[in-house]
Amino acid sequence: DQQVKQNSPSLSVQEGRISILNCDYTNSMFDYFLWYKKYPAEGPTFLISISSIKDKNEDGRFTVFLNKSAKHLSLHIVPSQPGDSAVYFCAASAPRGSNKLIFGTGTLLAVQP
Amino acid sequence: NAGVTQTPKFRILKIGQSMTLQCAQDMNHNYMYWYRQDPGMGLKLIYYSVGAGITDKGEVPNGYNVSRSTTEDFPLRLELAAPSQTSVYFCASRWDQRGGQGHGELFFGEGSRLTVL
Known part of the structure; x- marks a missing residue:
C-alpha cells in the first residue's frame, strides 16, 4: 500500500523553464511534507518542507505547494538549471509520535541545457 | 563533522552468508533509521531507533536485525542473505525531542550497495 505516490517516474525540462514535480498521498493524518533530492551514488539531501497548516513555502528557486483537500503537493523549480538534474523524493511525516518518514x-528530473 | 558514515560502500554476498552494515553519526542525533532503495520503489523503512537501547520495526524488517548500544552507532545485520535483499541501503539520522513533532530533517549517509548472488 503506497501511501505517498509520485506517478511520474521521469520529467525532462529545458534549462530556464519551470519544473513541476507532483506528489499525492492517501493518509489524511500526514501533517508535514518534505522534498529530498538525490544525485547518483549519493544519499538523499533535504531540499524544502511544508507544514499542513500552510499551503505554500518558498526557498529561492524552489516552491512547494500543498492542497490538503486533494491530498496533493507539488514542487516548482524556477528557473530550472542543469545542476537540478537528480531524483526527487517526496516524503510525508506520519502523525506525531510515530517517528517515521514515508x-x-x-x-x-533531467534539465536539458 | 563527517555526518553519517556508512561502511562498506559495496559488498557482494553469497546466498546464506551473513554480514553487518555499519552506520555511525557524529551529530549527536537521537533518532537513526535504516532504509533500502529498490529500483522504482522509493525508500522503504527497515528499522529505526529513537535512542540508545531502543529499536523498532519499520515497513520491511524481515531478514534484518539492528542494535543501538550507543548514540553514535546503528548497525544493520543480515543473518541469512537472500537475493531479495539485493538493494542499496541508506542509514539516516535526525534530532528531535522525545515525543516531538517528528519534523526534523533527516541526514543520510552515502549508501551501501549490496548484491546477493
Missing part, C-alpha cells in the same frame, strides 16, 4: 518512489 517516501514516494521518486521522479527523475
Whole structure:
C-alpha cells in the first residue's frame, strides 16, 4: 500500500523553464511534507518542507505547494538549471509520535541545457 | 563533522552468508533509521531507533536485525542473505525531542550497495 505516490517516474525540462514535480498521498493524518533530492551514488539531501497548516513555502528557486483537500503537493523549480538534474523524493511525516518518514518512489528530473 | 558514515560502500554476498552494515553519526542525533532503495520503489523503512537501547520495526524488517548500544552507532545485520535483499541501503539520522513533532530533517549517509548472488 503506497501511501505517498509520485506517478511520474521521469520529467525532462529545458534549462530556464519551470519544473513541476507532483506528489499525492492517501493518509489524511500526514501533517508535514518534505522534498529530498538525490544525485547518483549519493544519499538523499533535504531540499524544502511544508507544514499542513500552510499551503505554500518558498526557498529561492524552489516552491512547494500543498492542497490538503486533494491530498496533493507539488514542487516548482524556477528557473530550472542543469545542476537540478537528480531524483526527487517526496516524503510525508506520519502523525506525531510515530517517528517515521514515508517516501514516494521518486521522479527523475533531467534539465536539458 | 563527517555526518553519517556508512561502511562498506559495496559488498557482494553469497546466498546464506551473513554480514553487518555499519552506520555511525557524529551529530549527536537521537533518532537513526535504516532504509533500502529498490529500483522504482522509493525508500522503504527497515528499522529505526529513537535512542540508545531502543529499536523498532519499520515497513520491511524481515531478514534484518539492528542494535543501538550507543548514540553514535546503528548497525544493520543480515543473518541469512537472500537475493531479495539485493538493494542499496541508506542509514539516516535526525534530532528531535522525545515525543516531538517528528519534523526534523533527516541526514543520510552515502549508501551501501549490496548484491546477493
